[in-house]
Amino acid sequence: MEEIVYKVGNSLYINATNKCTNNCVFCVRTYKNDIYGDLWLDREPTVDEVLFELKKFDLNKFKEVVFCGFGEPTYRLDVIEKISEYVHSKGKPTRINTNGHGSKINGRDISQIMVDNIDTIGISLNEVTPEAYQEICKSVYKEDGFTIMIDFAKACVKKGGHVVFSVVDSIGPEKIARAKEIAKEVGADLRIRELIKEDGSNR
Numbered sequence: 345m346e347e348i349v350y351k352v353g354n355s356l357y358i359n360a361t362n363k364c365t366n367n368c369v370f371c372v373r374t375y376k377n378d379i380y381g382d383l384w385l386d387r388e389p390t391v392d393e394v395l396f397e398l399k400k401f402d403l404n405k406f407k408e409v410v411f412c413g414f415g416e417p418t419y420r421l422d423v424i425e426k427i428s429e430y431v432h433s434k435g436k437p438t439r440i441n442t443n444g445h446g447s448k449i450n451g452r453d454i455s456q457i458m459v460d461n462i463d464t465i466g467i468s469l470n471e472v473t474p475e476a477y478q479e480i481c482k483s484v485y486k487e488d489g490f491t492i493m494i495d496f497a498k499a500c501v502k503k504g505g506h507v508v509f510s511v512v513d514s515i516g517p518e519k520i521a522r523a524k525e526i527a528k529e530v531g532a533d534l535r536i537r538e539l540i541k542e543d544g545s546n547r
């Protein structure tokens with residue numbers, strides 16, 4: 345059976361959708377091998393199915409629960425809200441790895457839902473201009489994908505959310521310096537990560 349809840353280090357990851365508004369050239373979805381095969385879902389699980397799978401784990405043994413997987417997790421606000429409620433009731437924090445398109449995807453501003461449910465909002469900055477972003481993220485929103493993401497980050501920060509942008513180290517020192525400026529302008533932190541991790545947490 346495909347994996348709805350999976351372990352990465354001492355974190356538990358929730359994989360509730362395979363839909364995404366991007367088609368990033370570095371996405372693990374583009375790597376066809378046995379490591380990631382089980383994250384392809386036959387269908388999206390219901391909230392109760394996700395909760396059932398999560399309850400198989402002892403949360404005391406993990407540091408956090410992360411919404412991430414083979415898709416953009418904000419397609420599943422129902423899962424995010426219900427699972428976050430459960431995770432917080434167990435005294436554990438939540439994190440999301442998102443492309444920042446959630447408000448556009450849902451047709452409304454979801455930043456308050458993010459801030460209310462997610463302790464660390466990880467947003468893939470990836471690049472430092474709309475054109476460069478589109479070149480590697482191949483968004484259905486074209487160059488607007490970058491602006492949509494930045495605006496989402498700003499909205500989350502404005503509501504008191506802890507936002508962490510991420511870029512890969514391979515973009516080089518000049519772009520990393522610009523990424524730091526963007527993060528500062530937005531009020532977010534910046535995480536510089538390796539290009540690909542062999543654990544599915546590629547953003």
Ligand code: SF4
Pocket residue numbers: 364365366367368370371372373413414415416442443468481546547
């Ligand atoms: S890396 Fe994330 S945003 Fe990019 S295509 Fe994969 S799931 Fe979507």
